[in-house]
Amino acid sequence: MRWITVLALVLVIVGALNWGLWALFEYDLVAEIFGGDTEAASKVVYALVGLAGLWALVLFPRVLREDR
Numbered sequence: 001m002r003w004i005t006v007l008a009l010v011l012v013i014v015g016a017l018n019w020g021l022w023a024l025f026e027y028d029l030v031a032e033i034f035g036g037d038t039e040a041a042s043k044v045v046y047a048l049v050g051l052a053g054l055w056a057l058v059l060f061p062r063v064l065r066e067d068r
Helices: 002-025 029-034 040-066
Strands: none
Touching: 002 029, 002 040, 029 040
């Protein structure tokens, strides 16, 4: 289960950096790496980032409880 959390954290960071690059420079790093934002590989990465965000959302209450 820990490896899923680590992978999710990496993907959330990738997503956050990609959104930051888009906001500041209108540059989509994922699309650049995988050949465009409509390419299958880019869509897979975007979907995995979304799933990682959902996983982080599920973990959030647990992290808050542990912090007490």
